[in-house]
Amino acid sequence: MTQTKATIREVALRAGVSVTTVSHALNNAPGKRVSPATRQRIRDAATELGYRPNRVAQSLRTQRTHTIGFLSDNIATTPYAGRMILGAQEAAAEAGSLLVLLSSGGDPDLEDLELAALNDRQVDGILYASMFHRIVEPPARLSPDHAVLLDARTANGGQFSSVVPDEIGGARAAVEELLANGHRRIAFINNFEDYPAPHGRLAGYRQALEVYGVPVDPSLIVTASVQSARDGFDLTMPLLSRDDRPTGLFCFNDQVAMGAYQAAREVGLSIPEDLSIVGFDDQELIAANLRPGLTTMQLPHYEMGRWAVRRLLEHRATNDTEVTNALLPCPLVRRASVTSPPRR
Numbered sequence: 608m609t610q611t612k613a614t615i616r617e618v619a620l621r622a623g624v625s626v627t628t629v630s631h632a633l634n635n636a637p638g639k640r641v642s643p644a645t646r647q648r649i650r651d652a653a654t655e656l657g658y659r660p661n662r663v664a665q666s667l668r669t670q671r672t673h674t675i676g677f678l679s680d681n682i683a684t685t686p687y688a689g690r691m692i693l694g695a696q697e698a699a700a701e702a703g704s705l706l707v708l709l710s711s712g713g714d715p716d717l718e719d720l721e722l723a724a725l726n727d728r729q730v731d732g733i734l735y736a737s738m739f740h741r742i743v744e745p746p747a748r749l750s751p752d753h754a755v756l757l758d759a760r761t762a763n764g765g766q767f768s769s770v771v772p773d774e775i776g777g778a779r780a781a782v783e784e785l786l787a788n789g790h791r792r793i794a795f796i797n798n799f800e801d802y803p804a805p806h807g808r809l810a811g812y813r814q815a816l817e818v819y820g821v822p823v824d825p826s827l828i829v830t831a832s833v834q835s836a837r838d839g840f841d842l843t844m845p846l847l848s849r850d851d852r853p854t855g856l857f858c859f860n861d862q863v864a865m866g867a868y869q870a871a872r873e874v875g876l877s878i879p880e881d882l883s884i885v886g887f888d889d890q891e892l893i894a895a896n897l898r899p900g901l902t903t904m905q906l907p908h909y910e911m912g913r914w915a916v917r918r919l920l921e922h923r924a925t926n927d928t929e930v931t932n933a934l935l936p937c938p939l940v941r942r943a944s945v946t947s948p949p950r951r
Contacts, residue, residue: 613656621652629653634703673704675916676725679736680713688738691758694912695734702920704731715746722748732919734912735759740771740803752928757915758908760932768918770911770933774804777904777937778811779818781857781885784902784939786819789947790855790883794827796842796867798859805830805859808887812857833859839866840873847874847882854882854948861886861893864901864944879946889940900942907935 619626624645632641632649641649652658677695692708699706707730711718725733726748735749736757743759745751745767756769785793795812798805809828816823829842839862846853847870858864864886871882878884878899886894886903894901914933921927 613653613658615658617656618649618652618658621656622649624649672729672731674728674730675699675704675706675919676730676733677706677708677736678718678721678725678733679708679710679738680718681710681738688758688908691736691908691912694909694914695757695916696912698913698916702916704916704920706916718746719748722746731923734915734919735767736915740774742803751930752922752926755915755919755922758911764930764932766930768922768931768933770914770918770935771803772906772911773934773936774807775811775814776934777887777906778808778857779815780811780937780939781887781904782812782815783818784885784941784945785855785857785883786815786821788855788883788945790853791819791821791948792824792827792851792853793821793855793857794829794846794853795857796829796831796833796839796859796863798833799830800832808859827853833863836862836866836869839863840870841866843867843870844873847871847876855945856882856884858884858886861888861890861901861903864903865893865897868897868901879944881949883945883948885945887937894940894942897944899944902942902944903940904937905940906937910935 615626615629619629622629628641628645629649632646633653677692696706707725709721709725711721722733733749733754734757735745735754737743737759740758742762743756745754745756745761751766754767756767758771760769760771761767782793793816795809797809813823829846831842832838833842839858842863843856843866846856856867858867864884867884868878871878876882884901886901889903889905894903914935918931
């Protein structure tokens with residue numbers, strides 16, 4: 608037997624509302640007020656009847672496809688940035704849209720082809736995402752009123768709305784956690800590369816020391832290529848061999864912190880009794896599984912993904928061309944790697 612597809616009129620009858628109200632509720636129509644109780648009643652009725660909106664008909668009528676392109680360089684292969692995709696996906700689903708994920712792998716020719724494909728399919732908008740916070744020059748095919756930059760921004764604010772983490776504020780909070788626990792000799796292992804995170808985290812480190820009246824000791828700032836835990840180990844060892852070794856250590860990322868743990872054990876120091884450590888990123892496979900657990904700063908990947916979708920849909924719904932550059936806070940995740948410094 609063939610089951611007849613439920614209609615929007617049947618949903619309206621079941622929910623006791625008008626067809627127009629059903630349409631507004633199920634399509635999250637901007638500017639249309641439907642009470643939460645009525646909206647839930649309509650959704651329940653639609654679920655019970657197995658009603659599914661005809662997206663093709665909707666697209667012809669509203670000139671919307673209810674799809675959002677998510678174009679990234681290497682996010683799809685970066686485990687800890689997966690929450691960025693999740694945040695965007697959930698925000699899109701709440702708005703009745705489908706997220707289409709494409710990854711260029713950093714290949715500009717492939718990126719151009721993917722952008723062309725998204726534009727040909729008339730997606731409602733594009734999230735142009737980076738695997739790490741960086742300054743970008745948006746490609747020519749990307750329209751400012753049709754796109755939001757995610758974990759990326761232009762050099763001068765530009766014509767594109769964007770969302771990035773607050774690197775300075777995050778680093779300041781990390782170092783203040785050590786300062787609040789009594790540490791005054793705090794080392795910082797930073798990345799040498801020229802992009803926003805190293806510059807912002809160094810600025811935050813300096814700001815925190817200044818607030819507490821602690822002079823900056825340049826010899827405690829180690830700047831080098833930090834790509835792995837091995838780099839963290841190699842860069843921490845000279846710091847711990849000093850007669851005036853630091854009691855606190857702020858690491859550019861959690862991989863560096865993992866190497867610092869290994870270095871501390873190598874020279875017979877205990878964490879946090881002899882050395883307190885704070886990382887950055889809150890990489891789940893590292894921070895929560897180190898012993899003791901690593902206190903670190905969480906990059907707001909999930910929140911950035913949600914913000915970007917919502918801003919994109921606002922652009923579309925209201926024809927708002929105002930550029931908004933959001934800076935989202937990096938929360939402190941306390942575990943067990945920080946305590947008061949040892950008495951000497």
